[in-house]
Amino acid sequence: MSMPLLPGERTRLGRYELLGRLGEGGMGTVYLGRDRDGRKVAIKMVRPEFSYDAEFRGRFRSEVNRARQVPPFSTAEVLDADPDHDPPYLVVEYVDGPNLAAVVREQGPLSPSALHGVAVGIATALSAIHGAGVIHRDLKPANVLFAMGGIKVIDFGIARAFEATSQHTRTDQIVGTVGYMAPERFEPGNGRQVTSAADIFAWGVVVAYAATGRTPFAADSAPGTAMRILTQPPDLSGLTGPLRELVEWALAKDPDERPTARALLDALLDGSTPPAGTTAVITPAALTARDGGQVATGGPGAAQGAARPENRRRSRLLSVGAAVVTLVVLLGAGLVTLNALDPSGREAGGSPVTSAPTSPSPTNARTTTPVASDPDTAILQGTRRTLIHIAEIDRDLALDLHDFQVEASDGTGAKSQFVLVPMGVDYLIRSLRGDGRADDQETCLGVKILLEGPSTLVAAACQPTQATIFSLDRTGDRDDKNRPTYYIYNDTHGFVQWSTSRRTVIVEQVGDATPSSTFSLVDRGAL
Template identity: 60%
Template sequence: MKSPLRPADPPSLGGYRLLARLGEGGMGSVFLGRRDDGPLVAIKMIKPEYAHDEEFRGRFRSEVKRAWQVPPFCTAAVLDADPEHRTPYLVVEYVDGPSLDEVVDREGPLADSRLHGVAVGVATALTAIHGAGVIHRDLKPQNVLFALGTPKVIDFGIARPLEVTSRHTRPDQMVGTVAYMAPERFDGDDREITPAADVFAWGAVIAYAGTGRTPFRADSPVATAAKILTQPPDLTGLTGPLAELVALALSKEPEDRPTAPELLNLLLAQNTGSGGIGGPLREAAEAARLATRPERPRRRRRWAVAAAVTAVATALTAAVGLYSRPTEKVVVKPPETLTTMPVPGAIRGAWVVDPLDRPGQWKATTDAYGGVCSFKNGLAMSTPSSAMVCPGPAASFAGDQMISADVAVDDTRSCAEIQFRNAGPGSYWLDLCPRTIRIRHEGAVRATTLGSADQPRFGPGQRRHVVLSLRDEVATVTVDGDVELEQKLTDPSLAAGRVAFGVGPADEAKDQDVRAGAVIRRAEIRPIEAAPAAPPPLTFTDVRTGSTKSIVKVRGYNPKARSVIVEPVLFLTGDEYCQTFNLASTSDNPCEQAWVTEDSRMAVTLPTAATPELTSTFDDPERCAADPVTVGTCRITPGQLAERLGTEGLVELTTRNGTVTTMAEVYTP
């Protein structure tokens, strides 16, 4: 709710003209503002007492940096910030709509599809927030706003003082933030707060939305906290699967709660009948679900019910693939294949490079119908049946992206296939056949050809360089640099998904008893990013060519296949990091850390020498680690090193002409 500026309020802040007050909280005031003729924005100005607290300012600085990375899936987008200003401030998208508590106060508890939509929207926002490494920490109905009927979560992830009281006086509101705090929040400094606390808050928010009261309602903040710690929630008025999910989210122990992505999957699995969602909310939910990196498995005690519901999610969301709209042909010139390494901070999404000359990010497999994926002069695929797929990385690729590879088919009866934006019941396919190039959409019930070009570009055994670029929902295919096909994509639910390669028979051979075959080499999947405005201070080491020595993360080491999957990183002292990226030194930022890594998000499969030199710190860093960087010096077997590194280990990697010759484990205490 807007109110006039007060006499002591500044007329402007950081170039933004302040127009009205939107609210005030424990951390500062929120204003409606605008810069020049730009859109209206919400500006949070930190209170002076916190602006002079260096520890708070340091937290604000580091958390603003992470908040920038939160994609705007049911969240208010972060637009600007200045942690160094005399009164630090944050600028976010202005959501012109009522808050959830205002809607419930005015209209009463929500029900059916409206309640389910709020549950999906808030879970979508948490999936996006947690995927960027941010914890909201103050999710409550006042922080859920409605814009054109779609819920958006605001005020996430920014350092704030702990508030356990409220000025509200009504019995169901007087406890304020306490009513949505997880039990572990009351343990003081002895327990780490994790994203599971936000999932608990989600359960309390949805219970409030569906019943008009908080699930641990009591007459005082202290009594409410005691109920949260010791009593089951009161969910009277909630029914069906949503009530079960809310109860699960309100589990006392963090490890018993689903993660935000798991929660979103379960909600989408319930999305049938009158509880269906569509339009922008469906698109945002699918994009957030598929664009989030999988979390490491966590030990659970009571998560079996969630696993059972997840098992039916694919069947319940099968209708996703049925949406279509008229095709619009748009010509877009695709980018060329990558020739340089990324720069720090430039990549927002997965990036894969694999020569496909050995098992790496693609594996050798066989299927039940006699299809084979093997490695001979590339990823060799063959099948006697209608089609087969050789699965690739588990990562989901979203937004504008490029897929490139060298492709050859065995004969005139075979087609190579690239599956992209594979999101379970729906996906797209690029068919590369001797006489036809075709893009098709495959849903749960039917497959539809979106566009094709009849060009004899794939003769038997002829290797062609294929680039598939996806920009602004237009797929553009080039073969050896020539644009062959442009096609508007038609399914808004497929905003992201996995990529795989496959093979199948050409149209004229589908009824014949033939074995189709194709070979794919030099695969690369990467985001299409705008060029940086200024030359970067540092770039990652290009481990694919020449002779190099650098620190990398090992994503997988297969000694038998003589291959290793690595992610180049920057490995700097805290001082070097802050000098490079012009960060001021505080007690709560990387400047004070011994070592800092900056990830490239680029997974590269490299060959290893027949007998690479392998060393480790073992469990005795004093004896087996060299200074000044603690790199292992004690010899270790390939199998032992693979087990120690797993998918997150750091090594000092030495290459010669793109082949790994040494790997030394890096010890980071």
């Protein structure tokens, strides 16, 4: 049901008549409208401050075009949009029905049969959304509507235009409703690209909320809820049977361990739990190829390389402490743009809390070096310059300034200095060869596939892809200066190693063998 327009509000937007208000949030106001044929529509008018941002308009246009590819059988169909209007707006199918949040608030948790229907309906919608290459990014009960004929999911995909616009949302800010956010969105750096696995996590929270009337990580505050998402198992008391097993799977901390929307849907329809190994996610856009070879990439649904499980577990355990510390700092400083939840799972207030923009560098959000007994802690949190020392040959990685290849050097000069940019439990390795000047494009290390011979390390764009994400796994040993040593590993292409025969740095899988090269981190001061 719509509310009356406020005094002084416009009565037309483009070619649409505005009849009333349906709601308001951090991104804009939603109106009930009518087109020239008399059909009722829902119109989201973007907040005026976005109107003057060319970057936002471009992203908004792109995301609308993608959202139009989503089949409308379980979603509110995207009908029209005008990114160039002042202010921009989006028009979608008007669904005349209550949302899930209102139903649970007024009538209590759903009955088992109604709950199963909601779970199926949302999984069906996510299958269609993900199948079109779109990620929802803001799935929550308020975006799940009860319509004639079934469930409709609204507001899919468009959040990326807001989330990725650098003028308004930096890498040290988050957009969304905290109780439904996947843990990877809170991890150090906040620069990790959202994948479809985040929607699966939100599906699990929404279904648990529909079953119990509360979210499974509910706390008295947004920081408390976020901490529970990061560190605690979900509270699923009151949810039983196969659906509980599916929700537990969807709420896995590791996004790679969650099922796909299609796997969820199949399991819901046949009443079973999906078999292991069916996970797959929509990944960010691939890196472009460089001269002389192909930079490894990962596109939508790309298969993940076989990681060493013992190393991955060790890396995640080492990193969760850093994630919690960074989260507390960000939330305490007011650098997170969130909608909080009260303990019942309802959103507190209609608009997110925002903060003044800061520098877009992924590392600038953490300017205070933490006090810790481990000397590598600050380096691993991205607040310190580091040399990456090859322990076996007493040399350091360096990005050559001429051919953009990684070589072994004496550790002098900016070409040997890097900063580890946390991306969840893994890292981008950003080169400081440009000394951070404003006119220098940020450059990271990436894997380059050669037609002959093993892969090598080269300069690459600082975007998280299968080519540029590395894990640092503790070996348990120390180098000749008593510094902890690590294996550097890329999930798809293998271990970074020094090849004695080739006299160069390579990346290769080693099977059951022990990698020949270990690396230590040498502190070179604050950024």
